[in-house]
Amino acid sequence: MALIDYANPSKFLSFADRVLPWLIGCAALALAFGINQVYGAPDDYQQGATVKIMFVHVPAAWLAMFGWGVMSIAALGTLVWRHPLADVAGKAAAPVGAAFTLTCLVTGSLWGRPMWGTYWVWDARLTSVFILFLMYLGVIALWRTIDEPSRAARAAAILTLAGAVNLPIIKFSVDWWNTLHQPASVLRLGGPTIHPDLLAPLLIMAFALALLFFALHLAVMRNEILRRRVRTMHLLQAQAAPGS
Amino acid sequence: MNLASHADFIVAAYGAAAAILGVLILWVMFDYRALRRTLAEFEDEGVTRRSDHTARSPL
C-alpha cells in the first residue's frame, strides 16, 4: 500500500486502530523481557550496579535523537511534498521525543550522583542532550502559539530543519568546549567498548523502548487527527450558528 | 560497590523513567477519550463534516 493512501485521515485512523493494540502489546512484552534481562545483568567492574541505569539512559538518548530525525523527515514531507499526514507526524513526534529526552536527562542526572558526586555536571553528552531538550520545548511552544494547523506545521517544519542543520554544529561546539574545560572525563557513559553481557540487555531495552516510541507516536498522531476533526466541527458549528 | 549502596539511585532512575513515560501515556489515553467524547457529542447534535454528508444526509 502506498504512503499516499494514508493521506486520507480516515484510512490512517483505521490503520492506527488496527496496528496500535499489537504495537502496545509487543512493546509491553519487550519491556517486560528487557527489564528481566536488566535485572540479571552483571555489574560493571568500574561502575558497579549503577551501570543498570545505562539500560534506560542510553536508549532514551538514542530515541531523543531519533525523535528529531522523525520530525526532520516529517518536516521535509510538510515542505516538499505537502503531505497532510506529515504535519500530523511532525507535531506528534515533538512531545514523544521531548519525553524521551527528559528521561535521558533525569536518568543521567541520577546516574551522575553516585558516579560524579553531584546531580549535574556539564558533561559534553549531557549538555548536548539538554540543548536538544530546549529545542524540543521551542518547537512545542511554536506549535502551541500558531492557531492555524497547516501554517503552524510549516513554521515548525522550518524550525525543525534549521535545528537539524545546527544540531551537529552544536554537538561539535559543546564537545570542543568540554575538552577545553574538563581535560579528561572520569567516566565514559556507554562507550563503544562494552562488555557483551551488558550489550545484550542494552539492545533489548533499546528495541523495547523504540517500540514504545512508535506506539506513543502513532497514538499521539491519532489524537491529533481527532483534534483536527473537533476543530473542523467547531468551525462548522460556528458557521451554522444563527445570527452569524 | 554493590547494589545495596546505590539501589536507591537505580530504583529512582527507573522510577523517574516510568513516571515521565507514564505521564505521557496517561495524557495520550485521556486525550483520546476526551476527543472521542467530543466527537460523539457533535454527532448527537447533528453536526457533520462535509465528507460525512453522503453517509447520513442531513435533509
Place this chain on the structure above:
Amino acid sequence: MKALAALFMRDVRIAMRAGGGASVAVLFFLIVVTLTPFAVGPDLPLLKRIGPAMLWIGALLASLLALDRLLAADRDDGSLDLLGMTAMPLELAVAVKGLAHWLTTGLPLAIAAPLFALFLNVDGSAGFAVALTLLAGTPALTFFGLIGAALTVTLRRGGLLLSVLVLPLTIPVLIFGVAASNAAIAGPLDFGTPFTILCALSLISFVIGPFAAAMALRHGQE
C-alpha cells in the same frame, strides 16, 4: 541590484532615525555590563576573569532583543508583502535586510565593546580582542536570529518566543566567541583556532539564515 541597494539604504536610514532603536541596543548592552558588578560584587580580578564572557552575554541579549524589530515594522506597514511580490528573490532581500540590521545593531555593539570592557577591568588589547570576536560573531547572531524573526513575524507577541527559538542556535557562537576572547587575553590556547571557527559559523549563518527566513516568510504569507 539597484533595488537591493535602495532597500539596504532605506533600512539603514530607518534604523538610524530617532525611534529607529539602533542606539537602544547599545544602551541595553551598557546596562547589562553595569549590572554585572552588582550581581557578582566589585571584585576586580573576578571581573577581569568573567569580563569577556559577560560582554558576550550582553551583546548576545542586546542583538537578540533588537531582532524583534527586524521584520515587525515591515509587517505592520505592509512593505513585507510588497517585498514578496517584487522581482528580486526574497532570499536576497532578506539577506540585505539582515545586513542592514547587523550594520546598525551588531556593529555598534562591537565598536562599543572596548569602552564597556573598561568597566569590567578588561582593558587595552584585551578589550579590542573581545571587540574583534564580536565583530566576527555578531553577524552569526543576526543571521541565525533572522530565522526566528521570520517564523514569529506573523504573531502579535512573538518577541519572547523568538528568543526561546533562537537562543539554542546561538550556543556555538557564544562558545567560540568567548573561547577566542579568552584565548587572546589569557589562554594557553591559540587565538586562531576558535576565531576561525567563529568566522566559519558566521559564513554558515549567511547561507542558512536568509534561505530559511525567506522560506518561513513565503509559507507564512500563504
